[in-house]
Amino acid sequence: MRAPRITISDVAREAKVSTQTVSRVLNGKGEIRPETREHVLAVIDRLGYRPNALARSLVTNRTATVGVIVPDIGNPFFADVVRGAEDTAREHGFNVLLCNTDQIPEREESAFLAIEDKWVDGIILCASRLPDERLAQLTRRRQGVVLVSHEPVEGAVGAVRADDEAGTMQAVQHLLARGRRRITFLAGKPGGPSHRARLRGFERAILAAALEPGEAQVQYCVSNPTGGYLAARDVLDTRRDVEALLCFNDLVAIGALRACVEAKQTVPEDVYVIGFDDSILASMVQPQLTTVRRPKQEVGARAMELLLDYLNGSTGQHDIVLPAKLVIRASAP
Amino acid sequence: MRAPRITISDVAREAKVSTQTVSRVLNGKGEIRPETREHVLAVIDRLGYRPNALARSLVTNRTATVGVIVPDIGNPFFADVVRGAEDTAREHGFNVLLCNTDQIPEREESAFLAIEDKWVDGIILCASRLPDERLAQLTRRRQGVVLVSHEPVEGAVGAVRADDEAGTMQAVQHLLARGRRRITFLAGKPGGPSHRARLRGFERAILAAALEPGEAQVQYCVSNPTGGYLAARDVLDTRRDVEALLCFNDLVAIGALRACVEAKQTVPEDVYVIGFDDSILASMVQPQLTTVRRPKQEVGARAMELLLDYLNGSTGQHDIVLPAKLVIRASAP
DNA sequence: CTGTTAGCGCTTTCAT
DNA sequence: ATGAAAGCGCTAACAG
Numbered sequence: 001m002r003a004p005r006i007t008i009s010d011v012a013r014e015a016k017v018s019t020q021t022v023s024r025v026l027n028g029k030g031e032i033r034p035e036t037r038e039h040v041l042a043v044i045d046r047l048g049y050r051p052n053a054l055a056r057s058l059v060t061n062r063t064a065t066v067g068v069i070v071p072d073i074g075n076p077f078f079a080d081v082v083r084g085a086e087d088t089a090r091e092h093g094f095n096v097l098l099c100n101t102d103q104i105p106e107r108e109e110s111a112f113l114a115i116e117d118k119w120v121d122g123i124i125l126c127a128s129r130l131p132d133e134r135l136a137q138l139t140r141r142r143q144g145v146v147l148v149s150h151e152p153v154e155g156a157v158g159a160v161r162a163d164d165e166a167g168t169m170q171a172v173q174h175l176l177a178r179g180r181r182r183i184t185f186l187a188g189k190p191g192g193p194s195h196r197a198r199l200r201g202f203e204r205a206i207l208a209a210a211l212e213p214g215e216a217q218v219q220y221c222v223s224n225p226t227g228g229y230l231a232a233r234d235v236l237d238t239r240r241d242v243e244a245l246l247c248f249n250d251l252v253a254i255g256a257l258r259a260c261v262e263a264k265q266t267v268p269e270d271v272y273v274i275g276f277d278d279s280i281l282a283s284m285v286q287p288q289l290t291t292v293r294r295p296k297q298e299v300g301a302r303a304m305e306l307l308l309d310y311l312n313g314s315t316g317q318h319d320i321v322l323p324a325k326l327v328i329r330a331s332a333p
Numbered sequence: 334m335r336a337p338r339i340t341i342s343d344v345a346r347e348a349k350v351s352t353q354t355v356s357r358v359l360n361g362k363g364e365i366r367p368e369t370r371e372h373v374l375a376v377i378d379r380l381g382y383r384p385n386a387l388a389r390s391l392v393t394n395r396t397a398t399v400g401v402i403v404p405d406i407g408n409p410f411f412a413d414v415v416r417g418a419e420d421t422a423r424e425h426g427f428n429v430l431l432c433n434t435d436q437i438p439e440r441e442e443s444a445f446l447a448i449e450d451k452w453v454d455g456i457i458l459c460a461s462r463l464p465d466e467r468l469a470q471l472t473r474r475r476q477g478v479v480l481v482s483h484e485p486v487e488g489a490v491g492a493v494r495a496d497d498e499a500g501t502m503q504a505v506q507h508l509l510a511r512g513r514r515r516i517t518f519l520a521g522k523p524g525g526p527s528h529r530a531r532l533r534g535f536e537r538a539i540l541a542a543a544l545e546p547g548e549a550q551v552q553y554c555v556s557n558p559t560g561g562y563l564a565a566r567d568v569l570d571t572r573r574d575v576e577a578l579l580c581f582n583d584l585v586a587i588g589a590l591r592a593c594v595e596a597k598q599t600v601p602e603d604v605y606v607i608g609f610d611d612s613i614l615a616s617m618v619q620p621q622l623t624t625v626r627r628p629k630q631e632v633g634a635r636a637m638e639l640l641l642d643y644l645n646g647s648t649g650q651h652d653i654v655l656p657a658k659l660v661i662r663a664s665a666p
Numbered sequence: 667c668t669g670t671t672a673g674c675g676c677t678t679t680c681a682t
Numbered sequence: 683a684t685g686a687a688a689g690c691g692c693t694a695a696c697a698g
Contacts, residue, residue, distance in 0.1 A: 050446065060677070073419070095430055286618065341691065353668070384692075391692070668697100670695100670696085674692090679688080682683100
């Protein structure tokens, strides 16, 4: 069915050398007489030979492939993370095996196992919702795991994430500096590490500012436009004097924007709205979103670098926290 | 470095059977005495054995992995296509190897080769910009290639695309039905197959309507918001009576929207604006975009199905054209 | 029903 | 500097 591919023995026979010599030429290992080398190279070229990575991997135990597990590649944030990771991988001759889990724990586990079976050299696991001890079990058994948007756990090579806590604090401080004290944090769905970090940032900033009780509130919501819309509608309804909506991410913020329009609240005059991520959406909605930028591609790239360093023998755990930065636009000037 | 994994011989020894028997249990091939089967299964479970897919692939010539090559996973359209493809792959026990090419022909080729070296069972190539004859060379040599957003070429299993031509015609007809005859098509960057299809649709619809000469115009532009902005600004500047901007995709449309605001042209009163894709952005901008919806996830899913069918022995070339549909929103009611 | 033998394509010894 | 032999972990083909 498939055209039979040329093997190393075909090349060896044709070049009248042993497969060993061909292998050496291929890998640049051991001394080879230049003429032999040239000759073999010529035959390889003429036959259009390409080594079978599978066979090689079977003996070297290396596949030059990294598994990347994300909740949903359709989410622009993760798409950018994956893009950053794949770029770095490609530069180093590695490939990326991609899995979506929708943050369903069972799917995270099965993706992990499926990917492991293919003998990837490492795994980048994004925004995992697995319980910490389960995660530690996996990373202890399976070397070469890097976490993204998650705190480091025992056994992992390390973790890469944006400084969600500081980013959220910046956003709150900006609101306070503009005199907006009656703030509701539309905090997304609880449970994940980045959720915890942002909540922590919110609370710290509020505490530091010594607000009156009741001025700052937290409301959970589903982390998409509809969730943001519903939550914001509820807030606008029950808390007529709210001055700012701080949102878990840009998607939530966009829903909130819509709720404001409906409730005849002008943004930013009546209500400030702030998002999170600075996704492609943020600068495209009207009014343009003030939002906390996370260095998305860089997160992916750094995670891949961490992994490749590890594969090259570097040791020790690494916890890389990339700065998040408030980008001020029209929705909260 | 890596914990030595358990092999099939470990299981065989422990269960006091041959590796063959274990293999049969694993693959459900051949008759096995139920008790033996149970026993082997128990040992497998106790040892936590997982078969090495690499070794298996080396002999079966199958990897249960499909390569997917896209211009840029950061583009929401391709992210959705990949998501659809990966979902289908997962349902069938397949994995996805992902590559970004930025539509640079050399990168397309090297991705193709790199992926081939890993012995993927097939390749899904999206929106290729390779010349047709080069593409045909690749697909002739390499079985199991499915094209996305491209016409079928010789040697390929088939192609899956949205009906860009009909979609564009719908959009034009909608404009004409609303009495908008002075239309400029911001046609994106020429060269790709979907570009050609949309242009064809535009021309056909215009021809059928027997417009006055000069009423319909075409202007090329870079296919992103900035490109759309610049092109629209130019049009608005030089053609004050333009009644509608038909855009190559939603990104271009968003740029056009901005240009309209700047030029003090109200959308849709003064100028109608129509996008293409119905990406996540379309319903999030103000005014919400009328746009031609392409079934993104379905495109990916159908492409993967085509490939899996082929791998299961189905033959013949397939050209799947999925309907594109105008979604009417505020920017062109 | 189950075991034995061979071999997938490559690299790693160990010779020469 | 090059070759021969062995083996990575698994399954296909043939025995029994």
